[in-house]
Amino acid sequence: xxxxxxxxxxxxLVDPDENRGGTGTTRxxxxxxxxxxxxxxLVIVLGFLLFRLLPGDPVAFxxxxxPTDPAQIAELRERLGIDKPVLTQFWDYFTxxxxxxxxxxxxxxxxVLDMIGERLWPTVLLVxxxxxxxxxxxxxxxxxxxxxxxxxxxxxxxxxxxxLWSVPQFWLGLLLLVATGGLFPSRGMHSPDAAPGVLPQTxxxxxxxVLPCVTLLVVFYAQYMLVMRSSLLGEMDADYLTxxxxxxxxxxxxxxxxxxxxxxxxxxxxxxxxxxxxxSGAVTVEAVFSWPGLGQLTYDAIHGPDLPVLQxxxxxxxxxxxxxxxxxxxxxxxxxxxxxxx
Amino acid sequence: MAILPLAGxxxxxxxxxxxxxxxxxxxxxxxxxxxxxxxxASTQVGRFIYEFLTIPSAxxxxxxxxxxxxxxxxxxxxxxxxKIRQGVKWSDGQPVTAKDAAYTFNRMLTDETARTxxxxxxxxxxxxxxxxxxxxxxxxxxxxxxxxxxDVPIVPEHIWAQIKDLNDPKTDDLSVVGVSDGPYxxxxxxQNEYVKFTANTAYWRGAPKVDxxxxxxxxxxxxxxNALKQGEVxxxxxxxPTQFDALKGQPNIATNQAPGRRYNExxxxxxxxxxxxxxxxxxxxxxKDLALRQAIAQSIDTKTIVDKVMGGYGQLGxxxxxxxxxAYHWDPAPAEARKFDLAAANKTLDDAGYLKGxxxxxxxxxxxxxxxxxxxxxxxxxxxxTAQYVAGWLQQIxxxxxxxxxxxxxxNDRTTAGNxxxxxxxYATNPDPDxxxxxxxxxxxxxxxxxxxxTDTFFCDPAYDGFYKQQLTDTDPVTRAGYVKQAQAxxxxxxxxVVLDYDNSLEAxxxxxxxxxxxxxxxxxxxxxxxxxWGVYGAVPAGTQTAAADAGGSNTVLWIVLGVVVVVxxxxxxIMIGRRGKAADDRE
Numbered sequence: 013x014x015x016x017x018x019x020x021x022x023x024x025l026v027d028p029d030e031n032r033g034g035t036g037t038t039r040x041x042x043x044x045x046x047x048x049x050x051x052x053x054l055v056i057v058l059g060f061l062l063f064r065l066l067p068g069d070p071v072a073f074x075x076x077x078x079p080t081d082p083a084q085i086a087e088l089r090e091r092l093g094i095d096k097p098v099l100t101q102f103w104d105y106f107t108x109x110x111x112x113x114x115x116x117x118x119x120x121x122x123x124v125l126d127m128i129g130e131r132l133w134p135t136v137l138l139v140x141x142x143x144x145x146x147x148x149x150x151x152x153x154x155x156x157x158x159x160x161x162x163x164x165x166x167x168x169x170x171x172x173x174x175x176l177w178s179v180p181q182f183w184l185g186l187l188l189l190v191a192t193g194g195l196f197p198s199r200g201m202h203s204p205d206a207a208p209g210v211l212p213q214t215x216x217x218x219x220x221x222v223l224p225c226v227t228l229l230v231v232f233y234a235q236y237m238l239v240m241r242s243s244l245l246g247e248m249d250a251d252y253l254t255x256x257x258x259x260x261x262x263x264x265x266x267x268x269x270x271x272x273x274x275x276x277x278x279x280x281x282x283x284x285x286x287x288x289x290x291x292s293g294a295v296t297v298e299a300v301f302s303w304p305g306l307g308q309l310t311y312d313a314i315h316g317p318d319l320p321v322l323q324x325x326x327x328x329x330x331x332x333x334x335x336x337x338x339x340x341x342x343x344x345x346x347x348x349x350x351x352x353x354x
Numbered sequence: 355m356a357i358l359p360l361a362g363x364x365x366x367x368x369x370x371x372x373x374x375x376x377x378x379x380x381x382x383x384x385x386x387x388x389x390x391x392x393x394x395a396s397t398q399v400g401r402f403i404y405e406f407l408t409i410p411s412a413x414x415x416x417x418x419x420x421x422x423x424x425x426x427x428x429x430x431x432x433x434x435x436x437k438i439r440q441g442v443k444w445s446d447g448q449p450v451t452a453k454d455a456a457y458t459f460n461r462m463l464t465d466e467t468a469r470t471x472x473x474x475x476x477x478x479x480x481x482x483x484x485x486x487x488x489x490x491x492x493x494x495x496x497x498x499x500x501x502x503x504x505d506v507p508i509v510p511e512h513i514w515a516q517i518k519d520l521n522d523p524k525t526d527d528l529s530v531v532g533v534s535d536g537p538y539x540x541x542x543x544x545q546n547e548y549v550k551f552t553a554n555t556a557y558w559r560g561a562p563k564v565d566x567x568x569x570x571x572x573x574x575x576x577x578x579x580n581a582l583k584q585g586e587v588x589x590x591x592x593x594x595p596t597q598f599d600a601l602k603g604q605p606n607i608a609t610n611q612a613p614g615r616r617y618n619e620x621x622x623x624x625x626x627x628x629x630x631x632x633x634x635x636x637x638x639x640x641x642k643d644l645a646l647r648q649a650i651a652q653s654i655d656t657k658t659i660v661d662k663v664m665g666g667y668g669q670l671g672x673x674x675x676x677x678x679x680x681a682y683h684w685d686p687a688p689a690e691a692r693k694f695d696l697a698a699a700n701k702t703l704d705d706a707g708y709l710k711g712x713x714x715x716x717x718x719x720x721x722x723x724x725x726x727x728x729x730x731x732x733x734x735x736x737x738x739x740t741a742q743y744v745a746g747w748l749q750q751i752x753x754x755x756x757x758x759x760x761x762x763x764x765x766n767d768r769t770t771a772g773n774x775x776x777x778x779x780x781y782a783t784n785p786d787p788d789x790x791x792x793x794x795x796x797x798x799x800x801x802x803x804x805x806x807x808x809t810d811t812f813f814c815d816p817a818y819d820g821f822y823k824q825q826l827t828d829t830d831p832v833t834r835a836g837y838v839k840q841a842q843a844x845x846x847x848x849x850x851x852v853v854l855d856y857d858n859s860l861e862a863x864x865x866x867x868x869x870x871x872x873x874x875x876x877x878x879x880x881x882x883x884x885x886x887x888w889g890v891y892g893a894v895p896a897g898t899q900t901a902a903a904d905a906g907g908s909n910t911v912l913w914i915v916l917g918v919v920v921v922v923x924x925x926x927x928x929i930m931i932g933r934r935g936k937a938a939d940d941r942e
Binding site for chain 1: 374382384385390393466469470473474477521523542544545546547548550568570571572573574576577578580581584585586762763805808
């Protein structure tokens with residue numbers, strides 16, 4: 013995805029309109045926003061159709077193993093609106109989205125938006141903190157590894173990163189749970205026994221955050237490290253570095269002032285893409301640690317299957333990915349003058 | 355001298371550490387609102403906080419007094435009069451009266467949403483009234499056998515009458531569900547995380563011996579097992595045989611293997627029809643032959659399935675009511691029981707004219723080869739292994755089986771539409787046999803659009819329906835049980851399904867911290883997910899509880915974590931500052 017994004021940028025680069033000063037940028041931004049909106053719209057339509065094509069009668073599923081009479085079943089169908097023609101259902105769903113109505117969960121029978129809303133913050137906290145740490149550690153290790161190319165440090169770090177990247181997250185999570193032997197809580201985000209007050213409550217959440225965050229971090233950092241490493245390796249033979257060295261700059265400084273900023277671009281893009289895909293990365297970790305986030309909601313909804321929830325999660329996540337992509341593209345333009353002024 | 359009384363006060367002000375019982379919850383909670391709460395864990399919450407008119411007793415799971423001290427029926431069995439207990443109070447101090455019970459049922463009769471969870475109990479109600487504070491009169495349209503065990507939590511009228519819309523999120527709040535009269539009172543609810551209760555010291559049966567009850571949500575049973583070992587939780591259920599075996603013999607942990615409420619079965623598509631007797635689905639027509647179905651049933655070794663697939667944690671199958679409900683459970687008499695016997699099955703098929711072809715697969719008299727599809731849940735280990743065994747056995751009697759394990763939805767679709775030959779299925783049953791029996795009546799079959807089905811087997815048989823109706827309208831426990839057993843015998847004789855086994859429910863608890871969990875039924879029942887509150891209500895903490903040590907421990911850990919974070923930040927910051935200094939020196 014990083015790759016396609018850069019090619020996309022190259023296409024913009026040769027756009028003749030680009031040279032018309034300020035309007036070029038405005039036009040670029042507007043085009044990108046329009047594209048993003050179109051993508052979200054497409055997701056909504058496809059999502060709706062996809063879930064209608066799936067086999068299964070949701071009502072039959074909801075009442076399975078529960079005593080119900082036909083009148084109750086008819087009421088349910090009416091309440092869920094699935095007794096109407098598909099086109100009407102789509103229109104209801106589509107207009108509902110604009111009113112913030114994402115439908116009602118089949119299983120919990122609550123508004124989907126409420127359910128997504130209360131799960132969003134835990135996921136942002138978990139994936140956000142893991143990402144920030146993973147970026148910091150990944151970049152640092154990546155830079156070191158590339159700079160000492162083919163050294164023992166480089167080979168060891170690359171090997172470790174590749175191994176950790178391929179470790180199944182749930183397995184790693186369980187391993188950490190058993191290994192830490194009760195030092196950290198094994199479930200949830202809050203302890204029912206935590207003392208009231210802001211400080212104890214915050215510490216309590218941090219305490220709960222440690223294991224899931226470390227699990228995600230261990231798996232996440234690898235890609236940042238590897239991308240940073242390869243990207244820096246690409247810069248290492250560039251002429252400007254030779255120039256910098258020729259000026260008598262210390263190696264350390266050549267790296268930090270000259271090579272790293274240039275090599276950072278693909279990584280910045282990657283960070284934003286990852287932020288968009290937060291949940292997909294957290295599904296198994298949230299399940300292992302019973303972390304009350306979006307990943308767990310998705311996991312439960314798939315098991316249901318709770319179609320309105322899945323549909324809502326799809327729209328929210330796809331929108332997040334699209335928006336983060338948009339943001340990355342715009343930021344790329346700010347960060348890299350070569351893209352801005354053709 | 356003046357100091358002494360002060361010291362006394364200080365000691366009195368330091369209350370003993372509360373005795374906390376922590377239960378691992380591995381299923382979700384949808385609502386706390388007892389009218390809409392449908393998931394197993396949510397109904398459990400309702401049982402802890404609300405009293406019922408009657409509840410299934412701990413020893414036999416039969417109707418026993420709760421809010422109603424006693425009850426009588428009219429000679430025509432259409433009018434039921436409940437005598438409501440006096441002196442019981444809601445947690446806000448208001449008295450619990452017959453009017454609260456009348457309000458609860460009338461709300462269910464007039465409000466569609468109020469019927470979400472337990473609507474089936476009131477559909478046959480004519481009227482509900484409370485002529486005075488201690489009398490509740492329910493009139494039914496037809497005789498209803500479930501009247502002495504209405505599984506409906508009674509709510510306080512003065513709280514719920516103010517709520518117009520029962521879908522209001524407020525109905526899951528403490529302001530509403532916090533007012534209760536059960537053994538425990540809800541004090542905190544963090545959606546998707548935990549529910550916290552305190553003991554109701556004014557509970558009419560007497561206060562629970564545990565001060566606080568916590569239900570902690572675990573999404574991963576493996577993580578929950580680990581938490582039990584480390585003392586983070588005290589009780590856990592829904593263990594797999596492997597997890598159960600691993601916990602056996604662990605120090606400070608006791609295990610409880612209880613007969614379960616669930617039956618596993620293989621359904622045989624005997625030529626299923628919708629509610630208007632129109633054939634549906636694409637089942638293999640050869641299965642219309644009872645002799646063939648009997649031979650198939652005879653070729654399934656349920657003992658092997660219990661021993662090998664269930665790891666021994668199941669009971670052999672008979673009728674559709676599990677042995678935990680001993681009054682209604684039915685096992686075939688030795689003479690009529692189908693014993694696992696491949697030779698006899700082969701002989702039956704030979705005699706019935708199903709001749710073996712060159713490839714060993716039999717051909718029906720009409721020329722159809724005996725090739726059957728066996729469908730089940732792709733994601734369930736039980737189905738995977740059972741399918742393999744069954745395919746092997748049927749191969750030996752000349753029937754080829756194609757295993758088609760599919761997703762839950764796909765399976766649901768196939769079985770509802772009758773698109774199967776053999777299907778692995780199963781249901782959890784209730785203490786009242788009505789529900790398990792209703793799954794096999796003609797009326798439970800789907801309508802012409804394939805909707806509205808509540809059937810399990812698609813069975814439709816006048817004799818069976820006759821027994822079903824008689825048990826439904828007979829309020830004498832003994833004769834009713836007779837009809838219930840006859841219905842099961844009739845179902846068995848037609849070989850439309852083979853009940854493989856009844857799963858055990860596998861539980862474990864910290865024996866060093868708690869004892870006295872009252873199982874239901876006794877002596878061998880389960881602790882959690884009862885149709886009552888006995889298990890958790892009976893828990894007795896062992897001597898001095900370790901909650902104090904736990905709390906201290908977790909605080910210590912908190913400070914360690916905080917310390918590590920501070921050290922990392924300081925050291926990291928120091929290094930950064932050092933580097934910045936160096937960099938400044940090197941500036942061009």
